[in-house]
Amino acid sequence: MSIRLFSTPLDGSLVGNPTATAAFAARWAGLSSRTRPLLCYNTGRLGDDVLALVNAGTVPRPDFIIAAVGTEILDVAAGGRIDGYARRSAEGWDRAAVELVVAAVPGVTRQPDNFQTPWKSSWYLPSADEAAINGVRHQLAERGLAATVVYSNSRDLDVVPFGTSKGRALAWLCSHLGLDPGEVLVAGDRGSDCSVFALPGVRGILVENAQPELISATVGREVFHATRPFAEGLNDGLAHFGVFGPVQAPGAGTSTGDNEMHLLLSADAQTAISDEERSLITEGYRQALVCIRRNLTPRGFSACSLDDNEVVGTDANYRSVWGRDAAITIMGTLCTDQPDIIDGARRSLETLLSNTTSDGQVPANVRIADGVPDYSGVGGIAAIDSALWLVIAVHGFVQHTGDQEFLVRHRSTLVAVMRWLQAQDSNRDGLLEIPEAGDWTDLFGRSYNVLYDEVLWYRAKVCWGHLLIRLGRDDEAIAQLGDSQRIRGRILHVFWPSTSVPESGPLSTTFADRQFSLGDARYLLAEVSPFSFNWRCDVLGNVLGFLFHVLDVPKARTALSFMWGVGVNQPWPVTNLYPVVQAGDPDWRPYYTVNLLNLPHHYHNGGAWPFVGGLWVRFIHRLGQENAAAHELARLARCNQQGRTHAWEFNEWYHGTTGRPMGKAFQAWSAATYLAACHDLGFTGDTAADAGTNAHPADPRAS
Structure with a gap:
């Protein structure tokens, strides 16, 4: 059947990235009025609020x-409400009693x-579990109140x-x-969108940023899983179902009106980049492919080029997969679709999975x-x-290549990896307990x-839930996705403190909560323990958080707003920590002077890391700030162009104040x-694909 009505939410789907919303609007307006489906916004917002967005030209x-x-x-x-439906909704409703x-x-x-x-009583109940929500339903029923409880986004209780x-209303409208x-x-x-996907016969689009509560509710249904978030995902889904024409490759667009961001960002960041900057970015793309190919080995991606780095002491660690x-290299390079690079991704995963222990340690x-x-x-x-990164990379690889045989062959290893990770949550509070210096900041x-x-x-x-769906293990997938929803709520509760959240409720109060108070946070905190917290801003953690x-x-x-305001993107995009830890600070460790790596503004202590810079650009772009993202990408290209012995060195890290490669x-x-x-x-260029294909044969680098 052809599509005659398209129903979409606003916040989190059509609204979120203003540039993508504008692209949707342009494509929708380009459809013939004779054949274009009816458009319905199905939202938690009030009707007048939606009309204000429409009249402002936002949607x-x-x-x-x-x-x-x-x-x-x-x-x-x-020009008004449909009275027949309004009368139906009001039957047997006692709002005052519900609120009590x-x-x-x-x-x-x-x-x-x-x-x-x-007809709607709305509340915040952060990170409530299923038992807590069922408790609300039970109390309403005990008092004879006919009501429906809707809980979504790990916070919103309606x-x-x-x-x-939403689903019943859509069914009524269809009739x-x-x-x-x-x-x-x-x-x-x-979660509030679950009911629309439950209507028999409907087809659906899940945007890439869909919450696990909705993913699990749509298992087994005819759903297009978009690989892009917000309106970009809608555009891809509409193309998949034949409403829009083929998806066009993303272009370097321009930012839409956003007064709040315009006040924050510098005037230069709001203008289009120059032709010179475009050329620099495109040349950077070609040189990045050369760099990746310098790191291709028979076992997969090396950390850095084996032929171009001198080995001194512990530097031998770099001569490894x-x-x-x-995993981060895989996630960044799948988009190139270059056969030799995709093969490098496969080799890397095979190397890591084949050396994973029987109990799941990678x-x-x-x-x-x-x-x-x-x-x-x-x-x-x-x-x-x-x-953690291995599971994420396997999902990205299988999603991109469709290689079901690879997934099936490594299923038992991945099961063991997830069990090993679960064991790192020793107190079963949903969060992992990490030993000191036990991740990428391995000297911090x-x-x-x-x-x-x-x-x-x-x-x-979330990725493991998706992989279980591919393996046909739907019940296990739903359980994993449910866990992930609770983990998300726990992260927001613990790492983004707020004076508006009461201390009582479904989440226990820690010793640190009783001892310290930050007021309302403006970013996710870097670190929390039962006895204290680290109030610094972990730039990578916050960027990945979005x-x-x-x-x-x-x-x-x-x-x-906070990170831009304090200048974490200076001298290059972007330093990994703000503010840095100084000698004498309670967070200082004597071993920060080992190899002079973690002095202030060095390495993990506020050094500028280009790999974080690439994620920073994507973070800004996803918020719809096209011009600012393009300017930051040009600055990142200039950073990567610097080198200690070569041009376009894509160095590991740069000093946090001098900006020099280190x-x-x-x-x-x-x-x-x-x-x-x-x-x-x-920004990919038309002739960059083969860059570096003959620069270094792979086999000699195995020795």
């Missing part, structure tokens, strides 16, 4: 609006008045008249219009010369994030609940995240 004018979590339907052309019950729930706070309607939901559900295409991103480095690295694995990493400590004193690792844990759980969908758009904008040359992950950022922004 296209729809034909219908299902508003306030399915409690009202507006016929936009007729919900107000007594531990940990709940009432949402502002502008989120309330006569109570509406019994039998009311009202004489449409078969098979003629309806729906989209969604969170590292778990985290290889090696920190595997030596390229003789294939000997090392499980302890630098200093005999640990490398917890190797396992972070431990216990470390933001970076917890974000990866959430993402690994790219991996722990942070929503409002929090990501708040974090960007690490290893031709670092694979520095080039990889640059390539991914170029693809996101549409």
